[in-house]
Amino acid sequence: MIIYDFLSELFGSPVLAAFIQSFIPLIFLIPFALFAVWLERKVSAFMQDRIGPNRVGAHGWLQTVADILKLIQKEDIVATNANKPLFNIAPVLVFAGSYLAFAAIPFSSAFIGSGIDLGLLFIVAASGFVVAGILMGGWASNNKYSLLGAVRSAAQVVSYEIPTVLVILSVVMLTGSLSLYELSEMQTSSFYNWVIFGGTAPTLQKILLIPFMFIGFIIIYISSLAEVNRTPFDIPEAESELVAGFHTEYSGMKFAMFFLAEYANMFAVSAIVSAIFLGGYQSPFGYLGNTIGWEWLVPIEQFFWFAAKGIFFVFVQMWLRWTLPRLRVDQLMALCWKYLIPIAFVNLLIIGIIVIL
Amino acid sequence: MREYFSNIWSGLFTVLVGMKITFKHLFEPAVTIQYPDEKPKLPERARNRLYVNMDDCIGCDQCSRACPVSCITIETVKGLPTDDIGKTSNGKKKALWVTKFDIDFAKCCYCQLCVFPCPTECIYMTETYEFAEYNRDNLNYSFVTLTPSEIEEKKENYAKLEAEKAAQKAAAAAAPKPAPKTEE
Numbered sequence: 001m002i003i004y005d006f007l008s009e010l011f012g013s014p015v016l017a018a019f020i021q022s023f024i025p026l027i028f029l030i031p032f033a034l035f036a037v038w039l040e041r042k043v044s045a046f047m048q049d050r051i052g053p054n055r056v057g058a059h060g061w062l063q064t065v066a067d068i069l070k071l072i073q074k075e076d077i078v079a080t081n082a083n084k085p086l087f088n089i090a091p092v093l094v095f096a097g098s099y100l101a102f103a104a105i106p107f108s109s110a111f112i113g114s115g116i117d118l119g120l121l122f123i124v125a126a127s128g129f130v131v132a133g134i135l136m137g138g139w140a141s142n143n144k145y146s147l148l149g150a151v152r153s154a155a156q157v158v159s160y161e162i163p164t165v166l167v168i169l170s171v172v173m174l175t176g177s178l179s180l181y182e183l184s185e186m187q188t189s190s191f192y193n194w195v196i197f198g199g200t201a202p203t204l205q206k207i208l209l210i211p212f213m214f215i216g217f218i219i220i221y222i223s224s225l226a227e228v229n230r231t232p233f234d235i236p237e238a239e240s241e242l243v244a245g246f247h248t249e250y251s252g253m254k255f256a257m258f259f260l261a262e263y264a265n266m267f268a269v270s271a272i273v274s275a276i277f278l279g280g281y282q283s284p285f286g287y288l289g290n291t292i293g294w295e296w297l298v299p300i301e302q303f304f305w306f307a308a309k310g311i312f313f314v315f316v317q318m319w320l321r322w323t324l325p326r327l328r329v330d331q332l333m334a335l336c337w338k339y340l341i342p343i344a345f346v347n348l349l350i351i352g353i354i355v356i357l
Numbered sequence: 358m359r360e361y362f363s364n365i366w367s368g369l370f371t372v373l374v375g376m377k378i379t380f381k382h383l384f385e386p387a388v389t390i391q392y393p394d395e396k397p398k399l400p401e402r403a404r405n406r407l408y409v410n411m412d413d414c415i416g417c418d419q420c421s422r423a424c425p426v427s428c429i430t431i432e433t434v435k436g437l438p439t440d441d442i443g444k445t446s447n448g449k450k451k452a453l454w455v456t457k458f459d460i461d462f463a464k465c466c467y468c469q470l471c472v473f474p475c476p477t478e479c480i481y482m483t484e485t486y487e488f489a490e491y492n493r494d495n496l497n498y499s500f501v502t503l504t505p506s507e508i509e510e511k512k513e514n515y516a517k518l519e520a521e522k523a524a525q526k527a528a529a530a531a532a533p534k535p536a537p538k539t540e541e
């Protein structure tokens with residue numbers, strides 16, 4: 001918010017300010033993706049008692065930079081029988097879809113891409129965009145593995161959207177707001193006010209709410225994992241069966257775009273989960289800036305907490321990835337339709353009743 | 358109904374158990390040996406590239422005959438009675454000049470069969486296993502210590518000796534001796 005005001009004053013035009021503002025998350029996202037790829041490789045290596053990348057830079061931290069340089073140099077191969085326009089649009093669409101979500105995620109009280117009131121709804125809708133891109137890429141590749149991966153991905157994302165939305169709904173019943181910015185502002189001052197601990201409801205309600213909020217948190221975490229196609233829900237790209245799923249035919253920069261989108265997505269869902277349940281950018285205790293009277297420090301601290309929570313959940317995603325084997329298609333659907341959706345539904349009803357009380 | 362809930366419980370519980378295991382491994386030291394920098398310790402009696410200590414080789418050709426893939430090529434020339442070819446380390450007097458001793462490691466199967474018959478124990482396995490080449494011909498190692506000119510000289514000496522002997526034979530019309538044959 002503050003950054004937007006500053007920009008529009010600087011350029012004297014709200015349109016230009018909004019345009020520039022839209023690139024700000026990218027400044028965070030690209031270094032994050034590079035870092036996350038490195039982290040993923042290190043985490044996987046350590047969990048398997050290996051060393052991981054350690055040649056380029058200290059502990060291999062420049063490895064991903066080198067990889068990106070390599071990907072940029074690579075030849076851009078388009079298969080002869082691919083549908084070229086769709087094939088070329090797909091990676092852009094997938095990345096745009098995951099970048100859209102960042103428009104509604106508050107990075108700190110000073111910065112949110114767009115302070116729309118329907119942030120959560122917007123994000124749910126934007127995740128549909130990604131499916132379109134994935135289906136497009138899979139279909140346009142004219143490769144049976146790609147198509148299979150894309151179709152699986154669509155089936156998976158569509159099914160898992162239901163428990164996500166049900167949990168979001170139960171949170172909205174409690175807080176009465178769909179704006180992530182307002183949600184985060186509501187959970188201020190201490191971790192006791194986080195939605196996972198019943199938000200700012202009266203004490204009795206809080207105690208009743210905590211177990212159900214925990215259940216909701218677990219459900220939304222599992223289903224968001226499925227929405228970003230991470231292991232154990234990675235059947236869309238299942239290396240061992242489908243080569244690489246929908247991006248089998250892609251090379252060079254287009255492949256890098258898919259990769260970037262995957263890591264952007266990982267961070268987006270982590271940020272959304274933490275904004276809904278764990279206070280978003282709010283610190284779990286007070287702010288240093290408030291204590292020593294430096295007001296300007298608060299937004300920076302908030303950004304730190306936002307990044308820390310996001311990266312922590314990204315780490316948990318990696319941790320799960322290197323722990324669990326992949327689910328079969330029928331198990332995947334059974335988990336969603338037989339377990340997550342009914343539980344989310346009952347949870348929604350119970351939270352509703354508690355809120356009315 | 359009971360099964361439904363116990364399924365959920367065991368699902369969540371086993372995931373946590375798995376996560377605990379992987380988390381523990383996060384702090385365990387890596388077992389990786391970073392190969393070119395660090396080398397694994399070779400077991401005793403590991404079979405790698407051969408080496409021939411030519412000072413001890415008497416040119417008896419036993420290794421070449423033992424070799425199942427015929428990758429050792431040895432040529433020898435008899436020394437003149439006046440030549441001092443030297444002694445092996447276990448005291449045998451050498452009688453032959455070894456003019457060619459090639460081992461083609463592209464063919465060698467590292468079976469070590471050539472090592473055992475050697476009477477002077479001069480052909481043996483070393484610790485070297487990194488000797489890849491771009492050209493297969495480069496794998497043909499020559500172990501001879503004589504220079505080409507020396508080899509020529511030895512051959513000529515021997516031919517002269519033969520010629521002299523033949524001349525003597527013809528002259529003296531002595532009982533014919535079987536011609537000394539060079540190995541291969």
Ligand code: SF4
Pocket residue numbers: 407423424425426427428429460464465466467468469470471472
């Ligand atoms: S190791 Fe075996 S194959 Fe190699 S030279 Fe000796 S006998 Fe021949």
Ligand code: SF4
Pocket residue numbers: 409413414415416417418419420421431474475476477478479480
């Ligand atoms: S067996 Fe030993 S001494 Fe005889 S030719 Fe081979 S290396 Fe030389």
